[in-house]
Amino acid sequence: MKSNFSISGLFCNSLGHKYVVTHKITNQIKEYRCVRCGKEVASNLKGKLEVITDKQRKAHQVLQSFIKKKINRKTTLYS
Numbered sequence: 199m200k201s202n203f204s205i206s207g208l209f210c211n212s213l214g215h216k217y218v219v220t221h222k223i224t225n226q227i228k229e230y231r232c233v234r235c236g237k238e239v240a241s242n243l244k245g246k247l248e249v250i251t252d253k254q255r256k257a258h259q260v261l262q263s264f265i266k267k268k269i270n271r272k273t274t275l276y277s
């Protein structure tokens with residue numbers, strides 16, 4: 199139902215979003231999703247939350263796989 203979505207949106211507007219970390223890229227850069235309305239944001243290097251764009255999400259995936267490779271040099275993990 200469409201009305202459910204707008205009600206939770208109103209809830210977020212008055213109380214603020216309730217974000218949970220969905221992806222941790224680095225200590226600074228993390229992706230979050232609001233458990234109430236499903237809005238997705240990411241923290242940048244300055245610690246500011248911004249709405250995730252497809253381009254940004256892709257950049258995060260590249261960065262994350264790059265970091266994983268660097269940490270696990272012996273094991274090749276592709277999930």
Ligand SMILES: [Zn+2]
Nearest residue numbers: 210215232235
């Ligand atoms: Zn929300």
